[in-house]
Amino acid sequence: MSNGPKRGDSNDVISQAEVVATAKGKITAFLSLAVFSAILGSLQFGYNTGVINAPEKKIKEFMNESHIMRWEAPMSENALVSLYSLLVAIFAVGGMIGGLIAGWWAGTFGRKFGMLINNAFGFGAAALMFFSREARSYEMIICGRFLIGFNCGLYTGLTPLYLSEIGTADIRGALGTLHQLGVTVGILLSQILGFPEIFGNGRFWHVLLGLCVVPCAIQMLTMPFCPESPRYLLIKKDREQDAHTALVKLRGTTGVSADIDEMKQEHRAQQSEAKIGILSLLKKKSLRMPLLISIVMHLSQQLSGINAIFYYSFSLFTSAGISESIAAHATSGIGAIMVVMTMITIPLMDRIGRRSLHLTGLAGMFIFSILITLSLCFTDQVAWFKIGNVVVSLIYVIFFAMGPGSIPWLIVAELFSQGPRPAAMGISVLINWISNFAVGYAFPSMQKGLGNYSFLPFTVCLLLFWIFIYKYLPETKNKTFEEISFAWKSDNILSSIGSNSSKYIIPKDEMGMVSYSSIEKQ
Template sequence: MALGALFGPKFTKYGRRKTMLYSLAVLMVLCLLSAVGLHLADIVVLRFLVGVFCGFFCSLVPIYISEVSPADKRGKYGILHQLFLTFGILLSSLIAVPLPAAYPIDNVYSEAPMFVSVYWRVNMAACVLPCVIAFLLLWLCFDYETPFYYYDKGQQEDVKKLLALNYCRPNVEKEYADLVNAVKMNENLAAKKVGLLDGLRSASFRTVILVAIAINISQQLTGINIFMTSSNALFVSAGLSGVWPTIVTVLMNALNSLMTFAPVYLIEKKGRKWLLVAGSIGIIVSVLPATVLFWLLGTEHKASQILAIAGSLLFICFFAATFGGVVWVYTFEIFPDELRMSCAGACVSINWLTGIVLVFVAQYVGIRTNFTIFTVLNILVLAFCVLCIKETKGLPLGKSPYIKEAETPAAKI
């Protein structure tokens, strides 16, 4: 997924919508082939390609949403991307529930029963359905590109028609002027085709790129993927047994999905920075009590285990209501127009790669060490959000709070 996200935005020059349609078509084929694969090597390669194109598609969706959304609703619509991601995770966990019950992990090397031999293929094929729905919606209902794409192609009338459609009123001269100004601010940048490395060498662009990278790394430093991917092992080490680890994991996924509704209503009222700071404080409050008790009473004490489970569920609530969706919105808002295409995908890749590294490392340390490390990291994330994050609420897309209008960044590269 990280590899696909790195290259996804590079294909937006062919059209945001068109690129998403092609990637969905490829995903449908790959998912079907995965479901009927006969050899392990074939399935591994196919699932790798599914991950690449899934990351490719997921890096395009926030770009499309951010460019077609009205400025005063961009955050709200951007959160919907994360909302449906969490809903998909919840559905996948529910679909997979029968597998461990029918084929326990300690019997993995024995012959699988007929139900398992068929049902895992159903799991693979289930991915086709959301791809088909998304493809049909894009093809039949959202049959237009974005205002920025039309402007780049010199189709000014299409820009005004789409802005009028998005804002539900015929007079969109102010919005059109904002879009033109945002693009003109970056004409030098577009001409020089500044990428990630060139941007880092520019004094004007270095700050916005580093902030975008840092906020994406911070999302993973909260510990979200440790709690989500290792939840069963976490709950077993916290004292749960039998089917309870699986039940609590499903509950965690349900909370993750439900709490993502919160920023849909809060992001345009409170702003991005307020949510990130509030989320950091909430996450620290969630994990700190269990961390303290782990050191005072040990990991085997009942009070420590109860607080660890309760803290994990509370952590998910705060994360889903803040960092889960806000980081994706913020990443695609703070970049100038052309820099956004070259850098946003790289930030998403860095985000996922950070998660992979943390999950790999965390499995070799105990629950007490994990809670301690992520408590400290979340305190650092809070300090970063307070000191370095600037508000983007209400700003036209393409106008970065980290770049002054008077600057001509491309000239300084």
């Protein structure tokens, strides 16, 4: 790779005006196409998270009927509950594996081609689930759920990584939030299509499961026209000219020298350190705190109890005495609220900041998880508490969408430089999926054992997460990757990138870039 323009050559020095111009994000046609194509993976994740909710009763009937055909005897109630819990939770097992190798996958195949290859698993999963009804095989559904989980696990690593690397610092938060927007749109689509009058019935539930083929097909048609991540091309593959071409397409201008210079500096910083894999990341003392924060952020998302709502809201509402028709449509309200609130938070992410939104979301979820418990406890005594249960559940979802729904996916990519970023993403996504599996598999038993108090464990978790994040999570809005990375190397992390960032000034050179000579002196 060429060393680029020397700072001493006046003709080649990037002007301050160019730095300012390229620092501001501009929405171009190629950037829009790249974002749209990438978030189809997010939509896939959301669709398969929510799709299993509405047809629960019909799928259980199918499983029981298949068992009777084979063994001439129905399943026991406990066996049916356990098998269906496995069917739901096996999605997360596939997600764990996909999430764990997402960093390696992104580094080996690239962000763009990594997503294209991943579609093969989506096509296979769709075929298994669609033809399961004709084959009278609930094992095919379980295998399909595992395969689509693997597909979505890769997406939860690839999509946020790609989005974080194609935007400038001032729009990176908004682009990161679009991952969650894709997830919420997918959840809403699965809930609407799962209405009994559409596909959530005994005749078409297999079609509902097989529709996961659609995002795969659309991404296969659009992603080939999108640029690869410029950071990946320059820093990982040492292809400066290709990175320059990709940046010109994404920015809509030839004045991308400031972006190239920033990536070169990050590349030089990475070359001065040993290559960081998962084991190295776990051993590196300076990265333990950002890794711990990343893990806790993902735990705060999954152990908040939100998946109990996504997976089992239909049975939760019906057990509270609400009719099946109202419960099915109330479930779609969850998806609609998620979409609206995520759209609202897109402009707020780079104004209010990640830390404030996440803390507000956790605080609101804590309060309304208590109200969910109270509404469940008094449903039998107060008739209108049946509707109250739906209302407090929907408000609970509002607070989730405000911050915890999107920020954990975004924050990991921001807290780490290019070297450890894929490994950190892999560990965090693995933790996310393990928690996803734990909630998906355990909640029916929790509901059976704790009854109306099944949300109390989540309430306790929310309080603990809020305390930790309030104390340790720094603010990263409008910071470059190098500014954030340097802050972890200093002893003044909370003052350098925290909410009071003015207390500590990260050294920069005359062009506004991080000054590595100053870092070395410190």
